Amino acid sequence: MATTGINYIPAKLVLLGEMGTGKSSLVLRFVKGQFFDYQESTIGAAFFTQTLAVNETTAKFEIWDTAGQERYHSLAPMYYRGAAAAIVVYDISNTDSFTRAKKWVEELRQHGNPNMVIALAGNKADLVDNKQVEAEVAQTYAQDNGLLFLETSAKTAQGVNELFLEIARRLPKANPTQPSRMIVVDRSSERLVSTSYYCC
Amino acid sequence: MDRKRTGVDDFEPGPIPSPRPVDRFGFVKQDQNNSSEGLTKSKPLIDKEREERRARKWRKMIGIGGSDWKHYVRRKPLVVKRRIRKGIPDCLRGLVWQLISGSRDLLLMNAGVYEQLVIYETSASELDIIRDISRTFPSHVFFQQRHGPGQRSLYNVLKAYSVYDRNVGYVQGMGFLAGLLLLYMSEEDAFWLLVALLKGAVHAPMEGLYLVGLPLVQQYLSQFEQLVKEQLPKLGQHFMQEMINPSMYASQWFITVFTYSFPFPLALRIWDVFLFEGVKIVFKVGLALLRYCENELVKLPFEKLINALRYFPQDALNPDVLLPLAYSIKVSKRLEVLTIEYGKRNGELSQPTESRNEQVEVTKQSRK
Ligand SMILES: Nc1nc2c(ncn2[C@@H]2O[C@H](COP(=O)(O)OP(=O)(O)O)[C@@H](O)[C@H]2O)c(=O)[nH]1
Numbered sequence: 001m002a003t004t005g006i007n008y009i010p011a012k013l014v015l016l017g018e019m020g021t022g023k024s025s026l027v028l029r030f031v032k033g034q035f036f037d038y039q040e041s042t043i044g045a046a047f048f049t050q051t052l053a054v055n056e057t058t059a060k061f062e063i064w065d066t067a068g069q070e071r072y073h074s075l076a077p078m079y080y081r082g083a084a085a086a087i088v089v090y091d092i093s094n095t096d097s098f099t100r101a102k103k104w105v106e107e108l109r110q111h112g113n114p115n116m117v118i119a120l121a122g123n124k125a126d127l128v129d130n131k132q133v134e135a136e137v138a139q140t141y142a143q144d145n146g147l148l149f150l151e152t153s154a155k156t157a158q159g160v161n162e163l164f165l166e167i168a169r170r171l172p173k174a175n176p177t178q179p180s181r182m183i184v185v186d187r188s189s190e191r192l193v194s195t196s197y198y199c200c
Numbered sequence: 201m202d203r204k205r206t207g208v209d210d211f212e213p214g215p216i217p218s219p220r221p222v223d224r225f226g227f228v229k230q231d232q233n234n235s236s237e238g239l240t241k242s243k244p245l246i247d248k249e250r251e252e253r254r255a256r257k258w259r260k261m262i263g264i265g266g267s268d269w270k271h272y273v274r275r276k277p278l279v280v281k282r283r284i285r286k287g288i289p290d291c292l293r294g295l296v297w298q299l300i301s302g303s304r305d306l307l308l309m310n311a312g313v314y315e316q317l318v319i320y321e322t323s324a325s326e327l328d329i330i331r332d333i334s335r336t337f338p339s340h341v342f343f344q345q346r347h348g349p350g351q352r353s354l355y356n357v358l359k360a361y362s363v364y365d366r367n368v369g370y371v372q373g374m375g376f377l378a379g380l381l382l383l384y385m386s387e388e389d390a391f392w393l394l395v396a397l398l399k400g401a402v403h404a405p406m407e408g409l410y411l412v413g414l415p416l417v418q419q420y421l422s423q424f425e426q427l428v429k430e431q432l433p434k435l436g437q438h439f440m441q442e443m444i445n446p447s448m449y450a451s452q453w454f455i456t457v458f459t460y461s462f463p464f465p466l467a468l469r470i471w472d473v474f475l476f477e478g479v480k481i482v483f484k485v486g487l488a489l490l491r492y493c494e495n496e497l498v499k500l501p502f503e504k505l506i507n508a509l510r511y512f513p514q515d516a517l518n519p520d521v522l523l524p525l526a527y528s529i530k531v532s533k534r535l536e537v538l539t540i541e542y543g544k545r546n547g548e549l550s551q552p553t554e555s556r557n558e559q560v561e562v563t564k565q566s567r568k
């Protein structure tokens with residue numbers, strides 16, 4: 001920002017994934033270094049920012065954490081449209097959440113920004129005894145689909161900073177055509193094509 | 201209601217959390233924001249006396265067990281409205297809520313139904329509910345203990361509702377409504393109050409907030425955006441420039457009726473009015489918050505703005521400051537027009553925001 005003279009590269013990032021996989025916890029770990037066993041459920045969406053130095057530049061993440069439940073699906077496009085990056089989260093101790101994650105990836109490929117950096121995060125990696133989704137399976141899926149993949153634990157902090165760092169590294173260096181915020185100005189066209197999410 | 205049988209009782213209750221100081225409403229005290237402290241701290245004696253005097257007036261008004269209530273409302277609706285706007289005495293809140301929401305009648309007409317739903321039916325939403333149970337009011341003593349009585353009741357009410365109306369099932373956010381109710385009444389009473397709200401016993405049904413596509417959320421947000429533009433044009437303009445739309449800050453206001461991340465004393469006062477007057481108070485309070493902070497908000501860029509819309513200053517959240525401002529904002533007529541317009545644009549799927557005149561038969565029809 002102007003005051004510090006450092007050149008921040010803004011990067012809009014959205015978290016998607018089934019409820020309870022640890023999206024909010026991952027953000028909280030990354031932004032504040034905290035973790036709560038009983039993280040309050042997210043209703044609607046929540047916004048956070050955090051900067052991260054990568055080589056000679058500094059990425060400034062503008063993060064939208066979404067409610068994960070399927071019923072809230074209709075609100076999600078507003079947050080992933082125009083996003084430069086997405087983290088799709090599943091819970092390694094829950095196979096269904098992995099299935100849901102794959103659906104999110106498909107949706108992002110179809111409707112998201114084509115240059116979007118997509119990361120797949122297998123969260124709750126600390127729950128080794130209850131592991132249901134093997135890392136190799138997720139890794140293969142990620143490779144086939146051009147995703148970044150990491151196992152993370154918001155609880156122990158394992159992989160969390162690495163995840164954001166890897167994303168920052170892959171962000172286009174400068175992206176003048178890409179507005180860093182969500183494309184809400186583009187409402188006029190959306191109004192015509194879509195009634196499936198909030199528009200006026 | 202009998203709280204022994206629950207769907208989660210294969211688990212032993214967790215340890216009772218070590219006693220920490222709680223505020224007058226049972227929330228664990230936090231250092232600063234989000235606690236109800238500061239607003240209720242050390243009530244002066246005069247306030248206490250005034251509270252007692254008000255409770256006496258209310259007792260007289262409602263009669264024993266609420267027996268005089270209907271009669272009184274019919275005779276003096278404006279007196280009732282005025283008294284409710286000043287806040288229902290906390291000791292009578294649970295009872296009065298059941299009277300004004302119409303839930304008491306539902307309960308009486310449907311003896312045994314709740315128990316049936318809790319004990320014999322299974323729900324596709326059970327896993328989702330369990331996942332959210334310990335994440336609903338995690339800082340309240342009643343809901344803190346794992347598998348303790350608070351969590352069990354919450355589970356039962358939500359499960360029962362998800363069976364009662366399988367189209368709605370369980371949707372994140374409903375837990376905060378149920379949680380709030382459970383602090384003031386039994387499980388069964390809380391369940392019927394949820395039914396009264398979602399099915400529309402007295403006011404327009406709220407279930408559209410939770411149905412697939414969240415149609416009523418979309419409608420209310422669109423109407424709210426329009427009202428901001430009309431009533432706070434400077435701020436509306438600023439929101440447009442900064443690409444803020446109400447879905448980013450107000451969806452949880454509607455989905456949880458201010459029970460999510462708002463100070464509890466404020467939420468209660470809003471609910472007093474909400475149950476009597478309907479959803480328009482949510483619009484009014486939302487607009488009042490924006491108006492109170494307008495001069496600050498119009499100066500802020502996107503990022504700070506989003507934060508300011510989430511964490512309002514303490515003084516703005518004081519019910520005795522915010523609510524009078526909210527009451528002074530007129531929305532009813534405009535809302536009616538906007539509802540009709542919205543309906544036309546969206547194929548008449550929208551729902552009225554105004555109270556209904558006739559009492560609706562809300563029971564049984566949604567069960568097989
Ligand atoms: N063991 C473990 N629990 C976690 C982890 N991340 C989140 N949780 C817990 O999982 C639950 C859901 O987390 P939350 O972040 O709210 O999930 P969200 O619904 O995806 O936002 C909470 O009770 C968290 O404490 C993790 O890495 N390990």
Ligand SMILES: [Mg+2]
Nearest residue numbers: 023024041042
């Ligand atoms: Mg969350």
